[in-house]
Amino acid sequence: MKRKGPKYDQIIDAAVNVIAIHGYHQSQVSKIAKQASVADGTIYLYFKNKEDLLVSVFNEKMGTFIEKTGNELKGKASAIEKLLTLIEMHFKLLNEDHQLSIVTQLELRQTNRALRAKIGEVLKRYLSLIDLILNEGMEENVFDRTMDTRLARQMIFGTIDETATNWVMNDHRYDLPSLALPVHRMLVNGLSNIAGS
Template sequence: MASKKNEKYTQILEGAVKVFARHGFFRSQVSKIAKEAGVADGTIYLYFKNKEEILIKIFEFKLGKLVERFQSSIGKADNAKEAIREICTIHYSQMEEDVDFAYVAQIELRQSSLELRKAIGQTIKPYIQLIESILMRGIEENVFRSDMNVKLVRLLLFGAMDEVITSWLISGRKYSLMEQIDGTVDFFLRGIRS
């Protein structure tokens, strides 16, 4: 029974991502999400209070999976430089594979209310903390500058990747996001190398 409940929950989230990407968060009705997810309108309310909660849970779900991928991959990285490259590779590949979520994360989120953005910001925290731990590892390995402002650099790295993805979407995805990995990583490593 629990797996069937989880399956419906996931169906609703995946349906909502598609609907939000296609119609925008504000123009998306719960009925459209239900139709896309293949459930009755009322079923949505068994899992979520409202459309805003659906958006927050999308970020928890998608970013949770992303952080899991990061952690398993970064654990295999020989050093912090490789770990930074892994972060960028996984982030760009995930967004290139899941364009609907990329639109929701990059475009729709910016048009949401301050309260909603704050709630979603909480779901991003584990990702930011992961980047910080890699930066600290690099300092310990003596490959990153010891005088680096880690709290600032973690946001700069996340923000840079965020902006690259937004530009890619706005351009109509005319180029490969994966081709931007070397330029992104090289730029950052030059700035923080010890």
């Protein structure tokens, strides 16, 4: 199976557009091929089937985002600052690509369990960034050292994710990045080591 190259990127971008407009279940490979200006058969040179294409869309877009975010976090001094950066970058990514936001926040949720499991594998890399921030915050004594980190990770991801989904469900009518600070403030208040402050 071939990977990467201009046609691969064209197909990935076309898939985002088509799935955002028609929904995953109504997005035939032929529609994606037409949008990408390639023959139907060309798609199968790069992807096994439509499911493989959807997982690849998530892998590519999320993979690039995770890499950029990881690099950005390295330049921040504290866990609190890193958490704000993570939230800001997440909201900015979706705000800059409304079609991608529809695919990640709505369409990926409607897929079958096997497909969600594959997407979950990609998501683990994102969740590991949250774990790093949590562990650093506990070491700095700014986050509660007795907290359940798995629960805290779910709380952070769930809050970011639900805020983004609500924005998509409201047809992107307001500025998502402007919510980064209030979301950050609430999360930090929930995580803070009150006994140590």
